[in-house]
Amino acid sequence: MSFRKPSSEVQSRARTPEDKAKVKAAFIAAGRRLVAEEGLAAVSLRRVATLAGYAPGAIYQYFRDQQDLFLQIRGEDMQAATQLFRRVVARTADPAERVKKLFIGTAHYWLSHMDDFLIIFPAPGARVASDGFAKSQAVRDILALYYETVDALFDTLAQPPLSSRVAADMLLAAVHGTVLFPQMTPGMPWTKTRTMVRLLVTAMVDQWVAQGQGARRKTAARKAS
Template identity: 50%
Template sequence: MSKRIPGSGSLSRAKTPEDKAQVRRAFINAGRRLLAQEHPSQVSLRRIAAEAGYSPASIYQYFNDHRALFVAVRENDLTAAAEYFEKVASGATDPIERVRQVAIRSVDYWLSRPEQFDFLFSMVGKSPGTAEDGDMRFGESPVVLRALNVYYHAVDALFDTLAEPPLPNRLAGDTLIAAIYGVVLVPRTTPTKRWSDTYKMVELTVNAIIDSWLASGVHNGNAEVRSPAKRKPR
């Protein structure tokens, strides 16, 4: 979407649901850019509106406060990510390769969208407000659970091929998720150190985790143990 001139009256012409969705998306994209770079206390909704190219007051027709915009950005980005992860998982028939592909290609996805990754995973302690009583924590919201379930279901399918799973399924899934996202997050939040290639570190981590599961569990022959897949050049 091209940048609009504040006060140009373009908002008043957003009559159809498609036009309104486009305006809302412009605010989400502008909010992500600014909030990923600065503390929320330094970024007003009026400034976000101006960044999107609309009149300062127009944003309040879509978002009541910072927190509403903050949640909208996260829901927007995680919904798109979950759809991609599900597509990756559905394209792998071998349970071992499905875990590997979901883990490695999800990292590819986020590192090709660094602004989204930084907003979602580098904003700890920077939320513009805490949830009110009765609000569901975002980490337990449907969109987050949808994304996480791709990993959990992949692990479940792999462990179903083992006569004796090496550890509880949820513990295995949480460990995989924390490991791969940690490998990405630490270098991004400590740029003063010259780190090794992130993709290679993720591949090593994922392959080591899967190998440890297969070595500890008893394989019943329903899935073929394969050598680590090579990541395609970006």
């Protein structure tokens, strides 16, 4: 998004819901840029307003404080990712392949949007208040997609080797950890992250499917005998 030059006409123009939405979007874009370049601690609402091309006081009509802006930036970025992931899942019929494509696609997406990833998942030492993001609608939506996709696979297994919730959490932790850890240790000669994620997710899913199908074959063999 391009940033506007300051204008004395901004307040008079931002009257309709559409105009207000555009102003808010400009603030979010400017805030995302500043946080990515300088970190949250260095960003003030007044700086965000100036970068977006509006009077400093205008931004307080849209955000209570710095943390409120940060919360909404993270929510918007998470929602954009969720919409893409849903399209990935919708294009794949086989339950196991859906799980693989969703979690491998998750890694590919964040590797291509690393600035967004580091804003949504800030380092432990970052100065981020407990803003409720973990319980936000954006997070609930993306978790629902992950859990529903894994549930659909485990529903096809005669005797799942573990609960689908544990399996989904393992995949989430494995994928996000594999994306993040090489970023935190760039001096290490890592294997390509995309390769590691593909092998990891494929091995986990294939093992669960094999165990579940193996149990079905054993049950069928017992009945046949």
